[in-house]
Amino acid sequence: MTDIKIGGVPEHFNYPWYITLKNKEYAKKGINLRWQDFPGGTGDMCKALRSGEIDMAIILTEGIIKDIINGNPSKITQLFVKSPLIWGIHVSNNSPFKKIADLQHATVAISRFGSGSHLMAIVNARNNGWDTNKLKFKVVGNLQGGIDALTKGEADYFMWEHFTTKPLVDNGLFKRLGDCPTPWPCFVVAVTNKALQKNYTEIKNILNIINNCTQDFKKINDIDEILANRYDQKIEDIQKWLSITHWSDGKPITKNLIGRIQNKMVSLGVINKREKSSELIKNMYF
Template sequence: MSMKQFKIGGVPEHFNLPWYLTLKNKEYHEVDINLRWTDYYGGTGQMCKALREGEIDMAVILTEGIIRDIINGNPSKIVQVFVKSPLIWGIHTAKNSDYKSISDLKGTKAAISRYGSGSHLMAYVNAEKQGWDTEKDLDFEVIKNLEGALNGLPEGKGDYFMWEKFTTKPYVDNGPFNIVGECPTPWPCFVIAVRNEVLENDPDAVSKILDIINATTEEFKEIPCIDQMISNRYDQNIEDVQEWLSLTEWSQEQLSEAEVTRVQKKLKQLQLIESEKPINDILG
């Protein structure tokens, strides 16, 4: 029997270590699936494009980003939550910047990886939280990815940059960034999305993949020396890793209808979508 070929994409961050471990152990081969992982440094916007173009079959992707893209015609569905705790977005400025607080950033330029990505959508969530006018007080500069921000922010390409705060922490401790505040997502942060074509043709393979990853995330925090492994692999201080582990919860369940509704309502209120879609168009 020949192996099923499957392609999955995700960000190269500590959240996705469970995928790396299951792939390294060749666990998918045991159920006749050859799952190949691609790192997407450009994040959600880049992965939405890859799903649309059939470059990948599945993605581990930010909830608000994929819901917005499905509403805008991405032929995919969410099959499960991957991380149910919020993502804690750090709001960063350059070390050499005059901006020292979130309120200083009103009306300045947010550096974003691309339109439709988490760094773009969360700038709206943050603006609304601060009571800013999302029409007048937001402006954007596209910088592609974290590296683009590390190089661009000190040169004045964008004034602030929102990214997951533990990923950027090393660059705050000894690099070009300051952190002036935080903005957690008001919903579970990462979901697993699959192209509709794949869901129709290969539902069995999809559920086998989910079974394997879920068995790993359920036990993930109990893996011996997991904090040390994350610290080494992602170049993080062990204390930061331990704090991150204490705040992060993986999930093995589908996103609830209430959560989908909450995300859609917020996207609509921020004028990031024109209208809401039926739940069945979003959840697979």
């Protein structure tokens, strides 16, 4: 058996991995795939890829592009979710802020620098014409850290995936002032260069298995009820999420797409300059 370690956020996007692991589909190919949850998100996974703690990650597009440019020895092997991620912009329920424009000089809670919550705060600021050099950040680690920071008044607003935080809005802990969708496909699969060199065939088999699952994921009987129960969501919210979420099913990621994403990231001030797209990707041909 070949040991491969993979990480991802403990959210509904990654339920196909749970299914394929539960069904022992990787073991049938001689692969001991070990999943690790990363509640801290993309910044945490970038660190784990760099250290070799994990070999693969299901990770936010903007975060891993920025980190590979900054020296992370990994490659993007494919898109995982090709639709945008909807980031909710949240304040505490007793906050005086009423609209997004009120947040221009407020402190934003982020899981860590280089995370999606950090980079999308920059995107949101640019969208609203704010000076991104004047943004004030409070590092909080993860979603629970964001809850604590807003509740204690240590930060003013916090951006996190819309549907994951919906129960917090429903129970009155958070108020959502609006949403900020990513201007690019949201999740990719990143693999360390070391794992690609050492276990290329196994990585290819893993991707084949997960892509077969995502292809038919929405057709699974009662998938809306299963996800609603597992992730403490209202069924109507899960149904809406399923209707707007689209997996890539393993279609190759093109240099043109990565180039366009980089151009957008440069224009939004998320990265300073673009690199050769070929330096960022390693297509696996299925």
